[in-house]
Amino acid sequence: MQTPSHIRVDHIAIVVKALDHAIPFYSQALGLQLERVEDLPAEGVKIAFLLAGDSGVELLEPTVPDTGVARFLGKRGEGLHHICMEVEDIQAVLDRLAAAGAELIGTPQQHPDGTLYAFIHPKSAHGVLLELYQKP
């Protein structure tokens, strides 16, 4: 069973209109260290990842109109999109959340690096789109 000490904030995701404007704000002005910028055409986003202590900030710029991120930007404007918690045993946490009535968005998927991830619907997480990671 997952214990509290094994959960950490992996990243905070922020939807922005243009990485070209947001990266200088969060890196040079605020002072976070830019780790990487990636173009993910299959997902319709460009992302920038900045380091913040044990966690990070992920800036998301939509590059095509028909994604959740693009719709979020169109409807709500720039702002906080989701938070991602790293856990040790994602299935155990998902089982506990489901038992507590939380609605999962699909089933856990896998990134190319082997990280398992899953999303909890905001309506069952007090308005927060919650992502979980289990790293290999």
Add this chain to the structure above:
Amino acid sequence: MQTPSHIRVDHIAIVVKALDHAIPFYSQALGLQLERVEDLPAEGVKIAFLLAGDSGVELLEPTVPDTGVARFLGKRGEGLHHICMEVEDIQAVLDRLAAAGAELIGTPQQHPDGTLYAFIHPKSAHGVLLELYQKP
């Protein structure tokens, strides 16, 4: 001058309708460790602080109608409210942000424990209400 390595996510703040419902979700179901619950009548909120690795989650329940937190809940519903970054030299970071055109909300204030804090307006931080901490 502030260097990137001296910034960390102190907490992620989430506005909720009722701590009584949100605390069990974030502690027992998700697995975060509940650190403390405080009633702050002067600020019109009750807060719960939960530990998440090097960072934390702050749940905010408005207790009076005329605060920013209460208006946020009425207008947008439950959800992500702000993120707080701890820095070493808050004035240096505020000066850099101001030089980059960011709008500060007032001037730095002090918590009873000596922590200095300040807020950056979301319109100048890509839609994110950004809090800064400098701990004593």
